Amino acid sequence: xxxxxxxxxxxxxxxxxxxxxxxxxxxxxxxxxxxxxxxxxxxxxxxxxxxxxxxxxxxxxxxxxxxxxxxxxxxxxxxxxxxxxxxxxxxxxxxxxxxxxxxxxxxxxxxxxxxxxxxxxxxxxxxxxxxxxxxxxxxxxxxxxxxxxxxxxxxxxxxxxxxxxxxxxxxxxxxxxxxxxxxxxx
Amino acid sequence: xxxxxxxxxxxxxxxxxxxxxxxxxxxxxxxxxxxxxxxxxxxxxxxxxxxxxxxxxxxxxxxxxxxxxxxxxxxxxxxxxxxxxxxxxxxxxxxxxxxxxxxxxxxxxxxxxxxxxxxxxxxxxxxxxxxxxxxxxxxxxxxxxxxxxxxxxxxxxxxxxxxxxxxxxxxxxxxxxxxxxxxxxx
DNA sequence: CGAGTGATGGCACGGTGTGCCATTGCGATG
DNA sequence: CATCGCAATGGCACACCGTGCCATCACTCG
Numbered sequence: 001x002x003x004x005x006x007x008x009x010x011x012x013x014x015x016x017x018x019x020x021x022x023x024x025x026x027x028x029x030x031x032x033x034x035x036x037x038x039x040x041x042x043x044x045x046x047x048x049x050x051x052x053x054x055x056x057x058x059x060x061x062x063x064x065x066x067x068x069x070x071x072x073x074x075x076x077x078x079x080x081x082x083x084x085x086x087x088x089x090x091x092x093x094x095x096x097x098x099x100x101x102x103x104x105x106x107x108x109x110x111x112x113x114x115x116x117x118x119x120x121x122x123x124x125x126x127x128x129x130x131x132x133x134x135x136x137x138x139x140x141x142x143x144x145x146x147x148x149x150x151x152x153x154x155x156x157x158x159x160x161x162x163x164x165x166x167x168x169x170x171x172x173x174x175x176x177x178x179x180x181x182x183x184x185x186x
Numbered sequence: 187x188x189x190x191x192x193x194x195x196x197x198x199x200x201x202x203x204x205x206x207x208x209x210x211x212x213x214x215x216x217x218x219x220x221x222x223x224x225x226x227x228x229x230x231x232x233x234x235x236x237x238x239x240x241x242x243x244x245x246x247x248x249x250x251x252x253x254x255x256x257x258x259x260x261x262x263x264x265x266x267x268x269x270x271x272x273x274x275x276x277x278x279x280x281x282x283x284x285x286x287x288x289x290x291x292x293x294x295x296x297x298x299x300x301x302x303x304x305x306x307x308x309x310x311x312x313x314x315x316x317x318x319x320x321x322x323x324x325x326x327x328x329x330x331x332x333x334x335x336x337x338x339x340x341x342x343x344x345x346x347x348x349x350x351x352x353x354x355x356x357x358x359x360x361x362x363x364x365x366x367x368x369x370x371x372x
Numbered sequence: 373c374g375a376g377t378g379a380t381g382g383c384a385c386g387g388t389g390t391g392c393c394a395t396t397g398c399g400a401t402g
Numbered sequence: 403c404a405t406c407g408c409a410a411t412g413g414c415a416c417a418c419c420g421t422g423c424c425a426t427c428a429c430t431c432g
Contacts, residue, residue, distance in 0.1 A: 078370075079370065080370050080371060112306075115306075115309075116302050116303070116305070116306050117302070119302070119305040119306065119309060120298075120301070120302050120305065123301075123305060141346075142366065142370070144342070145338075145342060145363070145366055145367065145370060146370050148338050148342075149335070149338070149367070149370065149371065152331075152334050152335070152338065156330070156331060156334075160327075177331070180328065180331055181331065181335070181371065182371060184264075184265065184266050184328070184331060184332050184335065185266060185335065185367065185368060185371045185372075186371075
């Protein structure tokens with residue numbers, strides 16, 4: 001099966017996360033990441049469009065999952081509640097999988113450039129939610145607003161869950177954030 | 187008063203906006219912007235940290251104004267309402283001033299990189315609102331959530347106002363977005 | 373007139389991201 | 403087995419970015 005050492009992309013991600021942790025994002029070179037992964041600089045840019053993307057692999061699949069979850073949520077739910085339900089289930093799955101979440105977050109928090117990219121990924125999730133809402137027949141303007149609110153909750157909950165260092169369940173963070181939203185708006 | 191041609195930064199902004207409109211952000215070089223402004227490339231990077239920043243000058247002052255407006259809003263208002271009131275007044279002042287808003291928005295919408303930067307500027311506004319809320323004694327976690335909601339409204343209203351092409355008042359867009367928020371959450 | 377000062381220009385450097393082509397290793401086909 | 407095809411990889415060159423450093427310019431002040 002494997003012609004060369006397998007899982008090149010995975011190795012690059014691992015190497016990048018390590019180096020970013022050791023020296024900070026800006027002080028790390030694409031060549032260095034590639035070298036640690038046993039690959040050439042040119043190969044790095046085949047797998048990832050730039051130095052930031054290497055930390056956000058798989059976010060496209062997350063967006064797709066969210067879109068589907070929104071579209072297929074209980075038809076009786078309001079647009080916002082459909083998004084919130086979808087966000088909770090998708091986020092819960094994500095929370096199981098990622099043991100690197102805290103280290104990733106640590107790296108991102110130390111770099112404005114990476115924060116910028118993370119916001120783009122959140123925007124991508126918003127777009128996915130909008131798309132899911134469209135499949136429910138929600139009109140575009142309203143969908144945009146609703147999706148933004150839902151992703152705000154999602155992001156808030158995720159951040160708090162990571163800060164909780166495994167002592168709190170993601171779903172609890174999520175519901176707490178939802179309650180706070182409703183209280184703040186009321 | 188003026189040693190060289192005055193208002194170098196202003197000239198650079200004008201040249202950049204023109205070129206970005208003509209050829210798109212990515213196809214324009216810092217050297218070209220500087221040349222059109224009658225300056226050297228090196229000078230461009232003295233005024234603006236990178237090619238994106240040239241479109242976002244003055245956003246720092248906006249953030250400061252917002253922070254102050256939040257802090258000095260009617261003490262009887264809830265945190266969210268204080269932010270919303272502050273956002274409306276600051277946004278209204280901004281709406282008067284900027285005739286380039288539509289062209290700027292057109293350029294930004296055509297470039298993912300610029301959208302990324304715009305999100306950073308919105309985040310900066312959020313931080314400013316959080317700071318204003320802190321001066322009101324709102325605790326940090328709640329302030330973050332409330333500020334994000336307020337900036338979401340602000341951004342939505344601004345986008346719709348620009349799309350309205352001068353036919354609608356900013357305040358109307360703002361209030362409409364606020365009503366939709368409350369309806370969506372309820 | 374000369375010293376001081378702040379804006380500007382020029383230069384060089386390391387890094388980024390990309391197009392292009394050569395090389396490598398493996399499976400499939402005869 | 404020979405050889406073709408193919409996809410991953412590597413190497414090279416290039417334009418551009420952003421920055422440190424220093425020289426130059428134009429104006430002010432003593």
